[in-house]
Amino acid sequence: MLKTDRVSKEFRGRRGTPPVLAVRDASIAAEPGRFVAIVGESGSGKSTLARILLDLIPASGGSVTIDGQDLARMGRGDRMRFRRTVQAVLQDPAGSLNPRKRVEQAIGEVVRLHGIAKGRSAVHAAVVEALSLVGMDPPERYLDRFPHELSGGQRQRVLIARAIVLRPRIIVADEAVSALDASVKAGVLRVMADLKERLDVGYVFITHDLPVVRKVADYVYVMKSGEIVEEGETDEVFAAPSHPYTRTLLAAALEPV
Ligand SMILES: Nc1ncnc2c1ncn2[C@@H]1O[C@H](COP(=O)(O)OP(=O)(O)OP(=O)(O)O)[C@@H](O)[C@H]1O
Numbered sequence: 001m002l003k004t005d006r007v008s009k010e011f012r013g014r015r016g017t018p019p020v021l022a023v024r025d026a027s028i029a030a031e032p033g034r035f036v037a038i039v040g041e042s043g044s045g046k047s048t049l050a051r052i053l054l055d056l057i058p059a060s061g062g063s064v065t066i067d068g069q070d071l072a073r074m075g076r077g078d079r080m081r082f083r084r085t086v087q088a089v090l091q092d093p094a095g096s097l098n099p100r101k102r103v104e105q106a107i108g109e110v111v112r113l114h115g116i117a118k119g120r121s122a123v124h125a126a127v128v129e130a131l132s133l134v135g136m137d138p139p140e141r142y143l144d145r146f147p148h149e150l151s152g153g154q155r156q157r158v159l160i161a162r163a164i165v166l167r168p169r170i171i172v173a174d175e176a177v178s179a180l181d182a183s184v185k186a187g188v189l190r191v192m193a194d195l196k197e198r199l200d201v202g203y204v205f206i207t208h209d210l211p212v213v214r215k216v217a218d219y220v221y222v223m224k225s226g227e228i229v230e231e232g233e234t235d236e237v238f239a240a241p242s243h244p245y246t247r248t249l250l251a252a253a254l255e256p257v
């Protein structure tokens with residue numbers, strides 16, 4: 001349902017440097033209820049592709065479609081609906097949460113913006129429900145907290161709550177758990193897997209973390225220098241990688257540091 005068809009992104013070079021072709025001819029597909037991962041070394045174009053999927057930057061070539069409808073040709077209303085349907089959960093240190101906003105305000109304002117609920121008590125109820133869906137129990141305990149009064153794992157859960165309160169069909173998660181330590185990471189991943197089952201949300205999950213991909217992803221795309229060099233069901237790619245680059249990535253991931 002959410003697809004890119006041979007999408008490219010060229011960034012203009014600064015001060016006479018040549019342009020960077022950050023993404024070239026990348027075709028991927030995501031759908032509700034499916035956990036799709038994108039892996040690849042630093043600089044391979046993963047975040048650029050994510051930003052194109054999220055309608056944060058335009059593609060230089062190719063198309064992004066949802067249920068066959070081309071993002072580039074959408075009018076205002078459809079575009080707003082697209083942005084609600086495809087939500088982002090980014091890495092916390094990137095400053096995704098405003099330090100001066102309490103949890104209830106941070107989630108409540110997107111509820112109002114997208115017209116999900118109207119009136120104080122309906123908005124409040126939507127916020128409470130979203131917090132409990134991400135396992136923040138009891139939700140009331142967290143409503144008045146500022147981001148700095150939460151742990152890293154709790155902040156990631158708030159970001160997920162802020163996304164799912166809009167009932168997206170796809171969540172694009174760029175390094176969403178990479179900064180968390182192992183047990184916290186496992187908890188957040190459980191929440192994501194649980195939401196896949198309960199709300200039928202689908203993921204485009206971008207990470208360096210191959211063991212995580214192996215555990216949670218249904219399907220995986222491997223990116224190198226802006227291109228998708230391999231794709232397939234996760235089990236198959238891990239069992240029998242066909243591209244030499246995938247083999248190198250897998251071997252590196254198994255090496256002790
Ligand atoms: N706004 C920009 N202007 C110019 N070049 C950019 C811009 N954004 C990204 N790039 C370049 O595009 C390439 C891909 O970057 P991108 O951030 O998509 O990689 P990535 O796979 O997400 O890497 P990482 O794993 O380190 O997050 C890099 O060479 C990067 O320097």
Ligand SMILES: [Mg+2]
Pocket residue numbers: 046047048174
């Ligand atoms: Mg990135």
